[in-house]
Amino acid sequence: MTIIPTIHSIEAGVLRVGYMEQGPADGWPCVLCHGFPYDIHAYAEVAPRLTAAGARVIVPYLRGYGPTAFLSPETPRSGEQAALAADLLALLDALGLQRAVLAGYDWGGRAACIVAALWPERVVALVSGNAYNLQDIPRSWEPAAPEVEASLWYQYYFHAERGRRGLARNRKGLARLLWRMWSPSWAFDEPTFERSAAAFNNDDFVEVVIHSYRHRFGLVPGDPAYAHIETRLTAQPPIGVPTIAIDGSADGVNSGTAHHAEHFTGRYEHRVFDGAGHNLPQERPVEWAQAVLDARSAAGQSTVPAAR
Numbered sequence: 001m002t003i004i005p006t007i008h009s010i011e012a013g014v015l016r017v018g019y020m021e022q023g024p025a026d027g028w029p030c031v032l033c034h035g036f037p038y039d040i041h042a043y044a045e046v047a048p049r050l051t052a053a054g055a056r057v058i059v060p061y062l063r064g065y066g067p068t069a070f071l072s073p074e075t076p077r078s079g080e081q082a083a084l085a086a087d088l089l090a091l092l093d094a095l096g097l098q099r100a101v102l103a104g105y106d107w108g109g110r111a112a113c114i115v116a117a118l119w120p121e122r123v124v125a126l127v128s129g130n131a132y133n134l135q136d137i138p139r140s141w142e143p144a145a146p147e148v149e150a151s152l153w154y155q156y157y158f159h160a161e162r163g164r165r166g167l168a169r170n171r172k173g174l175a176r177l178l179w180r181m182w183s184p185s186w187a188f189d190e191p192t193f194e195r196s197a198a199a200f201n202n203d204d205f206v207e208v209v210i211h212s213y214r215h216r217f218g219l220v221p222g223d224p225a226y227a228h229i230e231t232r233l234t235a236q237p238p239i240g241v242p243t244i245a246i247d248g249s250a251d252g253v254n255s256g257t258a259h260h261a262e263h264f265t266g267r268y269e270h271r272v273f274d275g276a277g278h279n280l281p282q283e284r285p286v287e288w289a290q291a292v293l294d295a296r297s298a299a300g301q302s303t304v305p306a307a308r
Helices: 048-049 081-094 106-118 148-150 151-158 159-168 171-182 190-203 205-214 222-234 258-263 285-298
Strands: 005-010 015-022 028-033 053-059 100-106 123-129 241-250 268-273
Touching: 005 081, 015 048, 015 081, 028 048, 028 081, 028 106, 048 053, 048 151, 048 285, 053 081, 081 222, 100 106, 100 285, 106 123, 106 222, 123 285, 151 159, 151 205, 159 171, 171 190, 190 205, 190 258, 205 285, 241 285, 258 268
Parallel strands: 028 053, 028 100, 100 123, 123 241, 241 268
Antiparallel strands: 005 015, 015 053
């Protein structure tokens, strides 16, 4: 059940956001956020299942991806976590969505988690790939287990100018390698990869990505416009909205997040998709869609089962 999305655009905060919208205009709002290095096609088979359950599904391209563009050349091309959250909040405002179900993984999951933590009145329920996805930047230089450190090789690569040049020269090659390493059981074909890889041709992709992986280690300053958000995030605020957190048992970059439960103060459930890697909604669309419906139900919102 693959859709060919119609791409809309809207000015939201510092961006003109490109996004896919599917479902009835008066449906219950659901915003699905992709990660790095992926794009909106991660939800190609999730969206129609949710619209069949009455959802109005919004899937935006993150800053630096696809048609999403900065409104001003003067705006810093920041990839910091606070910027991603501010973008999501601005999109909700621009679309007139007072409250929505938020779901995401990787970068997109981080944006959704931050909005849920700091602006819970805007969030009906949350589905988060890899659970509590907020960066603890003040403690980012604490070493992890050797196996974890090895899985983060690409982040350390991006810290150096060699990594910036490598990403600029071969962004598709790096992304394809990460897809394979992070989802070793996912037999994606070349057309599937190329469909998403087109989103990496954005003029701001390299700068946003490099800033993201340097900022999270405190190597570069953030955009001053988001300093107040980053300050609040140093406290690692809890998430109180109903949440379903999901890990893939074969995730090649994340070793599991069952221990994150202490960060959630509302209704919380942790699920593991057996055999799935890092790109959870694209690898397991049926299970991901059901998690969205179950999270919404946990928030006291009636729904119907997802289409299979």
